Amino acid sequence: xxxxxxxxxxxxxDRVQKSYxxxxxxxxxxxxxxxxxxxxxxxxxxxxxxxTCLMMLAGFETATHGDIRLGGTSINNIxxxxxxxxxxxxxxxxxxxxxxxxxxxxxxEVRKMGKxxxxxxxxxxxxxxxMGAFGGRRPAQLSGGQQQRIAxxxxxxxxxxxxxxxxxxxxxxKQLREKMQFEITNLAHNxxxxxxxxxxxxxxxxxxxxxxAVFDDGRIQQLDPPDTLYEEPQNSFVAQFIGxxxxxxxxxxxINNGVALVELDDGELIDCKPVHESVKPGARTxxxxxxxRVEYNKDRIQEGAHTLKAEVKExxxxxxxxxxxxxxxxxxxxxxxxxxxxxxxxxxxxxxxxIGWLPEDCRALDA
Amino acid sequence: xxxxTQTGPMLAADGTPLKKSLNxxxxxxxxxxxxxxxxxxxxxxLTFIIPIGQMLFRSVENDIVANTLPKTVIALQDWDAASGxxxxxxxxxxLAADLYVASNAKTHTRVGSRLNYETPGIxxxxxxxxxxxxxxxxxxxxxxxxxxxxxAKGWSDPNVWRTIQTYSxxxxxxxFLNAADMQKGPDGAEIRPENERIYFTLFKRTLIMSLAxxxxxxxxxxxxxxxxxxxxxxxxxxxxxxxxLPFWTSLLVRTSAWKVMLQQQGVINDVLVWxxxxxxxTRLVMINNQAGTIIAMTHILLPFMILPMYSVMQTIxxxxxRAAKSMGATNWTAFxxxxxxxxxxxxxxxxxxxxxxxxxxxxxxxxxxxxKGVFISNRIAFHIxxxxxxxxxxxxGTILLAVVLILYWAYDKIVGIDNVKLG
Numbered sequence: 001x002x003x004x005x006x007x008x009x010x011x012x013x014d015r016v017q018k019s020y021x022x023x024x025x026x027x028x029x030x031x032x033x034x035x036x037x038x039x040x041x042x043x044x045x046x047x048x049x050x051x052t053c054l055m056m057l058a059g060f061e062t063a064t065h066g067d068i069r070l071g072g073t074s075i076n077n078i079x080x081x082x083x084x085x086x087x088x089x090x091x092x093x094x095x096x097x098x099x100x101x102x103x104x105x106x107x108x109e110v111r112k113m114g115k116x117x118x119x120x121x122x123x124x125x126x127x128x129x130x131m132g133a134f135g136g137r138r139p140a141q142l143s144g145g146q147q148q149r150i151a152x153x154x155x156x157x158x159x160x161x162x163x164x165x166x167x168x169x170x171x172x173x174k175q176l177r178e179k180m181q182f183e184i185t186n187l188a189h190n191x192x193x194x195x196x197x198x199x200x201x202x203x204x205x206x207x208x209x210x211x212x213a214v215f216d217d218g219r220i221q222q223l224d225p226p227d228t229l230y231e232e233p234q235n236s237f238v239a240q241f242i243g244x245x246x247x248x249x250x251x252x253x254x255i256n257n258g259v260a261l262v263e264l265d266d267g268e269l270i271d272c273k274p275v276h277e278s279v280k281p282g283a284r285t286x287x288x289x290x291x292x293r294v295e296y297n298k299d300r301i302q303e304g305a306h307t308l309k310a311e312v313k314e315x316x317x318x319x320x321x322x323x324x325x326x327x328x329x330x331x332x333x334x335x336x337x338x339x340x341x342x343x344x345x346x347x348x349x350x351x352x353x354x355i356g357w358l359p360e361d362c363r364a365l366d367a
Numbered sequence: 368x369x370x371x372t373q374t375g376p377m378l379a380a381d382g383t384p385l386k387k388s389l390n391x392x393x394x395x396x397x398x399x400x401x402x403x404x405x406x407x408x409x410x411x412x413l414t415f416i417i418p419i420g421q422m423l424f425r426s427v428e429n430d431i432v433a434n435t436l437p438k439t440v441i442a443l444q445d446w447d448a449a450s451g452x453x454x455x456x457x458x459x460x461x462l463a464a465d466l467y468v469a470s471n472a473k474t475h476t477r478v479g480s481r482l483n484y485e486t487p488g489i490x491x492x493x494x495x496x497x498x499x500x501x502x503x504x505x506x507x508x509x510x511x512x513x514x515x516x517x518x519a520k521g522w523s524d525p526n527v528w529r530t531i532q533t534y535s536x537x538x539x540x541x542x543f544l545n546a547a548d549m550q551k552g553p554d555g556a557e558i559r560p561e562n563e564r565i566y567f568t569l570f571k572r573t574l575i576m577s578l579a580x581x582x583x584x585x586x587x588x589x590x591x592x593x594x595x596x597x598x599x600x601x602x603x604x605x606x607x608x609x610x611x612l613p614f615w616t617s618l619l620v621r622t623s624a625w626k627v628m629l630q631q632q633g634v635i636n637d638v639l640v641w642x643x644x645x646x647x648x649t650r651l652v653m654i655n656n657q658a659g660t661i662i663a664m665t666h667i668l669l670p671f672m673i674l675p676m677y678s679v680m681q682t683i684x685x686x687x688x689r690a691a692k693s694m695g696a697t698n699w700t701a702f703x704x705x706x707x708x709x710x711x712x713x714x715x716x717x718x719x720x721x722x723x724x725x726x727x728x729x730x731x732x733x734x735x736x737x738x739k740g741v742f743i744s745n746r747i748a749f750h751i752x753x754x755x756x757x758x759x760x761x762x763x764g765t766i767l768l769a770v771v772l773i774l775y776w777a778y779d780k781i782v783g784i785d786n787v788k789l790g
Contacts, residue, residue, distance in 0.1 A: 060689055080692040081701075093690035097708045106704070107694035158694065 009033035009069070010194050011057065011162060016066035018052050026052050028218040030066070034196070034211070036161070039188050041197045043205040044215030045241070053215075054164050054198050059083050070162065081110075086155035086163040086193075090170055092147045094139035100126070100150055101135035107158040125157040128187065145176045152184065156191070163188070165197045169204065181208050202242050206230065214238050235276055236365040239288040246294075246334050248287045252279055252364065260364045262287055266330040270306050271359040276366040284367035291323075293361040294336040297344055301356035310334070312351040322346065328355065423768075426761035429539035432531065435478040436465040440535040448529040458528070459511040466493075466500035475500075484756050485541060485550075486530040492521045542762035566746070566763065570770070573743045576661060577725035583665040584672040584721050585714060592676035592713070596683070610673050618667065622734045625663040629654040629735070655737030663735045668724055672717035679713030679788050712788035719778065719787065723771055743767055 011034050018027040027049040034040045042050035055061040056068060059080030067074050075083055094103050101122055108118045126132045129149035139147055148168060155163055165184070169177045185208045188195045199205055205212045206226040213223045214237075222229060222238045233239035236247065250264040252274075260274040262285060272287050279285050295301045296310075313332060314325040321337050324347055328334040336355065338344055347353065379388035433440050438461035446454040469475035479493030495518050508514070515522040533551050534541060541551060548564040549556050558564070591610065595603050613621060628634050631650045639645040653659055683706060691701035729744040736745070743763060750760035778784070 058689075058693055060692075080689075081695050081697055083693075084695065085693060087690065087693035089686045089690055091684065091686060093684065093686040095687060095690075095705055095709075106691070106696070110694065110696045110700055154694070164693075 008035055010036040010038075010071060011196065012067075012069040013053070013057075014067040014069065016053075016056065016063045016068060018049070018056060018061065019064045025064075026218055027056075030218075030220065032213060032220060032223065034194065036194055037189075037192050039185065039195045039197065039208060039210045041199060041205040041209035041212045042215055043199060043202060043212050043241075046200060048215040049218040050198050050200075050213075050215040051166060054166055054196060057196065058085055058087055058164055084158075084160050084162075086158070086160035088151050088155045088163070088165040088168045090167045092139070092151040092168075094147055094150055094154070096139055098138075099135065100131070100137050100139065100142075103139070103150065104135075104154050104157050107154065111158060121157055125153040128156070129153045129183075144172055145180065148172060148180060152187070156187075156193070160193070162194045162196070165195065167199050168197075169199075169201075177204070184208065206242070214241060216241070232275075233288065233363070233365070236286045236288060236367075239363070239365060244291050244335060244337075246289045246291060246328075246331070246336075248289070248329055248331055248334075249367070250285060250287060252281050252283050252285050254281050255279070259359060260285075262364060264329045268308060268329050270308070270362065272362045272364040273360050275363045278366045279364045285364045286367055288363045288365055289357055289361060291335045291337040294355050294357050296324075296336065296338070296347075296353050296355045298354070299343075301354075302358060305356035305358050306362070307354050307356040310353055310355045312347045312349050312353060314349055315347045317346075326353075326355065422757075422761050423765050424761075425758050426542050426765050427538050427540065428758065429534060429541070430537045431478050431481050432535050433537055435469050435474050436462065436531070436535075438462075439465050439531065443528065443532045443535065446528065446532065448525065448532055451525055453512075453523045453525055454528055456510050456512050459515055459522075460509055462496075462515070463500055463503060463509070463511040464505045466497055467503055467505045470497035470501040480755075482530055482534060484545070484759065485534060486526060488521060489527060489530060492519050492527065495519050496522070542758040543766070545759050546762040546766055566743070569741070569743045569746055570766070572657075573726055573767075574770070576657060576740075576742070577722050579661055580664050580668060580725045581672075581718050581722045583661065584669055585718065587665065588669055588672035588676055588717065589710075589714070592673050592680050595673070595677045596680035597685075610670055613667070613670060618730060619734075621667060622663055622731050625659070625666070625735055626654060629659055629662065654735050655740070657736075657740045659735040659737070660732045660740035660742075663731050664725060664728060667731060668721045671720045671724060675716035675720065675788070676710065676713035679716070680710055683709045711782075712786050715778075715782055716787040719775070722774070726771060727767065 011032075013030045013032040016027060016030040017025055019025050030049075030053060032053075042053060044050045052061060056063050059075070059078065063076060068076060070083065070085075094100075095106070098106070104122045104125055105118050108121060113121075122135065123132065126135060129152055131146060131149050131153065134142065134146065134150070139150070142150065151168065155165075168184075169180050172180060181204055184197075197205075197208065206229070209226060211223060211225050212229050214221045214229065216237050222234045224232075229238065230243050233242060233245075239245045240247070248264050248270075250262040250270075253261040253263050253269070255261075255274055258274070260272045260279055261269060262272050263269050264287075270287070272285075276285075295305070301307065308328055310326040310328045312324060313327055316323040316325075320340055322340060322344070324336050324338065325332075326334045326336060377385040379385050381388075439458065442458045442461035443454065446458060466475055469478070475493050475497035476490070479490040479497075482493075483490035496515060499514070499518055521527055544550060544556055546566050548559050548567045550559055551557075591606075595606055595610070598606065626633070630636070631652065631654075633654075635653065636645065636650045640647050640650065645651060653662065687705050687709065688701050691705045692698070696704065726742075727744050728742060729748055732740055732742045733745050733748075736742070744767070747760045747763045747767075750756045750763070
């Protein structure tokens with residue numbers, strides 16, 4: 001899917017650059033294509049360029065360089081109101097002086113749709129988000145979650161093929177957010193709409209998307225389905241940004257049969273899987289290990305695992321898991337997560353233990 | 368838990384009813400709050416409400432005739448004004464007795480000028496008669512009818528006596544009738560002849576010109592307020608200083624500056640003649656008329672329109688416009704259907720402010736209005752300081768106040784006062 005040819009791409013960014021001040025680039029050489037019906041999330045820290053990309057797609061910002069295509073035709077010079085793209089804003093942007101029904105009627109009225117057709121579509125859209133009884137209310141009379149649903153219904157009521165969402169769940173509390181995540185994904189898949197979703201919340205990105213584009217520094221760092229993104233991060237930024245991650249720094253000694261030998265800064269030698277292209281003998285590297293892939297119970301450490309000495313700094317009981325902070329190879333922030341099972345030892349701070357992991361779980365990335 | 372099962376009023380921990388207990392706890396707070404606003408309350412009452420009340424009262428008060436000429440007023444009660452003949456000797460004798468007292472107390476000229484407002488010429492009758500009456504021996508010098516008519520022919524005019532009779536009650540609606548271009552004729556209230564009607568014209572002009580000024584302010588202020596609300600803050604601050612700059616200059620200086628700009632030999636005319644748009648002998652008349660008043664007052668009141676508009680527009684999120692456009696609205700539709708309705712409360716607040724300020728404006732129309740561009744307030748000022756007819760000034764002021772209140776009420780009915788926001 002990642003390499004889908006440009007002829008079946010529905011939305012396409014082709015070498016797009018964006019600068020606001022003529023001195024620095026906010027978006028650097030963006031290439032992205034997504035097929036019809038895909039749910040793509042742009043994930044990244046603030047200032048990474050993800051919202052700018054969304055605004056360029058919506059037409060509120062113009063690309064400084066490059067081409068943005070929708071259904072094969074360039075939309076660079078098409079004003080936003082002619083693009084026919086539905087949009088859900090961070091603060092919902094429901095018009096406070098109109099009722100819910102009038103809000104939903106707005107996109108239909110500007111399309112000069114007849115009254116009966118309008119009413120029918122509004123009803124269908126409201127029913128779709130289970131807000132059928134709220135047509136006569138004003139936005140201020142609704143709760144945040146209800147406003148969110150209305151914003152969604154309003155973006156969908158004129159049946160756009162592409163919907164953009166700019167951190168739409170940012171203002172909701174955790175429980176409601178999780179419920180809405182589920183509802184939005186369901187709706188998008190049922191209606192077969194192509195969705196571009198912007199968020200800085202990695203859990204949201206992982207649970208909702210078909211593919212996630214991780215943005216940093218104006219570039220897409222990695223574009224992959226959620227599981228690939230989590231399990232096979234391609235560089236240390238993605239490894240750090242998605243999920244929890246342990247980093248050990250060292251020097252690459254040699255690479256043999258797809259295994260890199262890395263000398264950590266305290267002299268310890270470990271085997272790693274070389275991932276990033278910069279991992280070559282003599283180069284510095286950051287080694288990434290997920291906390292849940294590290295074992296300390298002797299009988300649980302698998303065959304072929306690499307073992308290291310560690311000192312327990314902190315042991316936190318979290319119910320379903322134990323979260324332990326260790327000092328490993330000079331790194332005091334080394335975290336491991338262990339599932340709470342009857343045969344797992346509970347550790348005490350100061351205890352000296354041996355930990356182990358498989359070389360393929362240990363990924364050598366860029367320094 | 369046991370509290371929830373008991374019946375009757377809720378009790379506090381010590382057994383007193385909860386309501387009483389709460390009131391006691393809040394009483395101290397209320398007293399303190401009241402004490403804090405007492406100085407302001409006293410100040411407003413003493414310097415604002417009481418004087419205004421007194422001023423309004425003057426518009427109906429009329430005890431000068433009854434106080435100065437008590438016997439005449441009683442004697443006149445039986446006289447029939449419709450008879451067309453001067454009253455009989457008894458009335459003249461009463462007047463002589465009253466005038467004797469009044470002229471020695473030097474109050475006869477005051478009642479003269481009071482009645483002169485209603486019928487011109489009475490003032491001199493009282494002055495002349497008063498001079499003589501001072502020396503009369505009231506008991507013996509009768510009969511007085513001839514004497515009065517000798518002093519001045521006017522004393523035989525039934526119209527003079529009718530005026531005295533009409534204005535003898537302690538309260539009168541005469542000032543209000545006057546203010547409404549009416550007078551008390553023999554058959555009650557009647558409209559004055561056309562050439563004497565001035566106040567209706569003035570009220571109408573004041574209203575129409577205030578509306579014109581408000582409309583001009585809306586048209587000029589809206590784009591400025593929009594810029595203020597949408598420019599980056601550094602530029603917006605500079606623009607804000609420009610908006611507020613007029614407040615730092617004296618009102619008189621600004622108005623005089625408009626005189627320099629607008630007069631026939633002024634800057635604007637000179638430029639127009641120099642460009643060739645206007646011939647030298649047809650220079651535009653832009654001052655000492657309504658145009659001058661509207662131009663100068665629009666300029667002076669503009670900040671009062673810009674500021675409320677700006678503070679409302681600042682609260683309109685730019686995403687509303689983006690949302691409208693994303694749904695397919697053109698720039699104009701997005702503005703007209705979304706931005707404009709949201710900015711209406713600012714327009715309302717600014718309009719009320721500007722209109723109410725304009726309707727009572729005095730100094731600018733006085734300076735640049737000429738005769739065609741003066742407002743009702745200029746007339747009020749004239750009666751307060753020049754003609755000294757405070758009763759009429761008070762009646763005009765009362766009518767003005769009533770008009771403003773009615774318009775305010777109408778605004779509330781049409782637009783709704785909840786729809787007015789200052790930010």
